[in-house]
Amino acid sequence: MNNDRFFDVPRTFYTTSWGEIQVPMFFYDVSERRLNYFVDYERVTPYLAGTGLVPCRFFNGKALVSLIFFQYRDVTIGPYDEVTITIVVRPAMLPDPRPYLTKVLFKKRGAGWGNMGAYVLEMPVTIPAARAAGREIWGYPKFLTKIPNRLSGRKFEFGVLDPDTGKPILSVKGEAGPGVPTKAFDLVTFNNYRDAIWKIIIDADAWYTNALPRHLEVEVGGGNHRMARNLRALGLAELRPFVIQSADRLRTRLNPGMPVASWNSPELPYRYKEEIDFGKRKRSGSQVLKPGRRKS
16 A cells, blocks of 8 residues: 555544444545446436435436446455445535536546535445445445456456345446546535435545446346336446446545535435344434544
8 A cells, every 4th residue: 555645534433233433434445347327317307306416417418327336355344345326416405516527527626526426326235334334324325235246457247136035136247448547536425314415525546547338238137126126217228338437446535424405314225123223222322423533
C-alpha cells in the first residue's frame, strides 16, 4: 500500500447487530466493473415513488442506470463481494444541479456533485458484517447471498444467486475493449434513512479504464426475487451499456452519511431477524450506537 495520507482520517466506531464497525470504512484493495446504461426515463421513475428523489434526465432524455460488481479483497471488516444497481438522482425538494453530465465527467470530488448522486436500488453482499453495516449505518438495501465471479484481464464474469433457492438472479459475462484511462471520481449516494434524505460521499483513489463492451451477455433469472423483478422491469438484459468502467487497484473510504432534507423513510426491504432484534434493543435503550471517535 502506498505510504500516503489517504487513510489517515478520524474514525468513529458504531455497534451494529453484527458487532463493532469502523467509520469511515476503509477499502484498501478493490476491483470494480461498472456497466453504465441509458434507460428510458419512464421505466425508472416508478422505483423512486415515495422516496423524495427523482431521476436526473440527461441530454438524451434518459436516466443513467449502472450495474456494478465490486470485488473487495482487503477491507476493515474482511474481504467480500458486492453487486449494485444504481440510478442517478437528485432530491426533488432541493435546487436542480444541472448540467448533470459535466458534473459526472469533470467533478472528481464528491462534494462537487452538489444535489446529484446515485440511488441504490439493490445491493447484495456476501458476508453478514457488510450486510449489517450497510443497512444499519448507511440505510442501504443489502441482502446476503452468494456472488460467483471471475476476473481475468479485460474479461469478467459475475452473478447473483437467489438466497432462498440458489438459482441465478443475474449472470453477466463479457469483456471490455481497449479503453481510455481517467482519474476515478468520488461517489455520492442518496437514500432514505432515519426519516431524512441521506447523502453519503465515498472518497475514491484509482484510475478507471473506460471502454466499449465486447461479447457481453446479461441474463436475468425467472424467479420471483425482488432483484430479479427489478432487473426484468428495467430491461437491462435487452440493453447495451454505452461504456464499461474498470478498475483493479481501487481504494475507497466509505464516510458517514448526513441528512440533507426531512423525509418519511419507507421500510428497507430484506429485513432479517438479527436486525429486527437489534432495532428493538435500540428503541428500548439497552443498545445504542457507540460515539467514541479515534484517530487512525
